[in-house]
Amino acid sequence: MGQELVPSRAADPRGTGEGITVAPSARPLPEAVAEALPESAVAHDAVDPSGPEPGPGPGLAARPEAPHGTHPEPSAALTLSVVDAVILERAAGAIRLVLDRTRGRAPAARADDPALVETVLDPTASEQARLHAARHLGLDTGDPGTRARALAPLVGPPRIAAAHPDAELPPIGRLGVGPAVPVLDLPRSWTAARTALRFTAEGTAQDPGPRVVHADELGGIALLATLVTPGAEPPPDVHALEAAAAAAPWMLVTLRAVASTASLRAAATEVNVHHSTLQDRLTHAETLLGWPIRTPQGRLRLQLALTMRNLSRP
Known part of the structure; x- marks a missing residue:
């Protein structure tokens, strides 16, 4: 069991911890902390807890004591050991790393990742690759009842939407909507969505018609797309x-x-x-x-x- 250490900064101007000797206090130091210090830095003389507080040894600064009934200034009362300084430095480094990863540069929502969507809709991709990408998009691939549909906008990358009654389509102009299918059938939904997109119109006087067309509402009319x-x-x-x-x-x-x-x-x-x-x-x-x-x-x-x-x- 080690002892509590109170090193002086003046004895270690370079902050390396070398050449510092410490005096034990009445309170024992945790073993994990004592083991982290150099053997030469720890004084092994036994100290009687009931005896007087030992004075400062070579290279040590005595703790400043506040007058009776007053509170010391924080700068005078706080004296860090080498181990405390190392712990604080590493904690600050860890916090800095977390902030660098999250502050002001968090990644975009995975549901909008074009690379993941493209993988899920690609019929030539392996089943494992499509399931992996679908999970990162937030789709529950473990539930056989999960259904989703592909969206084919006139402008912008393809999208995937969950197929449930409360799902709202994004307001992105002309849009072809594929049928709701199991996750692994989304390439088929994507093909149908692109066909449905051809049936859309701008909804203006010169191009009247629906701006959003659902493939599963076309029925046999969808065959016209193969003829024109x-x-x-x-x-x-x-x-x-x-x-x-x-x-x-x-x-x-x-x-x-x-x-x-x-x-x-x-x-x-x-x-x-x-x-x-x-x-x-x-x-x-x-x-x-x-x-x-x-x-x-x-x-x-x-x-x-x-x-x-x-x-x-x-």
């Missing part, structure tokens, strides 16, 4: 649609309302015009298009023309 090549020559009905749109600024919005609502009155409400005004517009549109759009067959043809217009864009 982006950037290729569009079908004749798309040419007719573009010609009609060039003739009147209200054309595309009105035709989209007719194709996507349950009745002509609902379409008139959608575009905020009187029912009779809508009828006049449709008469003019039918002349420009070359087919009727107020019959079931004509309305279906209009729906297909509007859809192929979106799909034919490069």
Whole structure:
């Protein structure tokens, strides 16, 4: 068992701990601390705890004593041993390391890590690699019931969203949403999401239509994406649609309302015009298009023309 040490800074100007001798006090020093000191620095003379406090030995400074009834100044009362100084220095280094890693430069949320998302959506990646990346994205790969869906934005990297009723899609403009699938099937969801993205529109007067399309809501209409090549020559009905749109600024919005609502009155409400005004517009549109759009067959043809217009864009 060692003894408490009170070294003098003047005896060790370089702070190396060499050449310092210490005097034992009445209170024993913990073994772990005593073992950390050089053998030559520890005085082994036994001290009687009930005897008088030993005086300072060579190289030691006596503890300053405050007058009776007063409290010493902190600078005078605090005297650190070599071991105390080493412990404090190492503690400060550890704190500094933690602060350097976290203060002002914490890593981005792992759920937004493009490299991890790309690995999960890559069908050529190994199953182990995809599961590892999915866990870092916060997906519970240990639960067979876990479902997620791939998101294909028009601008920006792909994303992955948890498939639960309360999940909200990010407001990132045009977006294709893949079906909810098990984690290892996310490459298939990503393929479907990219297909759904082709069915989206800007939602403006010149490009009316939904900005977000869910792949699992397309059904058989998704097959049109395999027939219409982006950037290729569009079908004749798309040419007719573009010609009609060039003739009147209200054309595309009105035709989209007719194709996507349950009745002509609902379409008139959608575009905020009187029912009779809508009828006049449709008469003019039918002349420009070359087919009727107020019959079931004509309305279906209009729906297909509007859809192929979106799909034919490069």
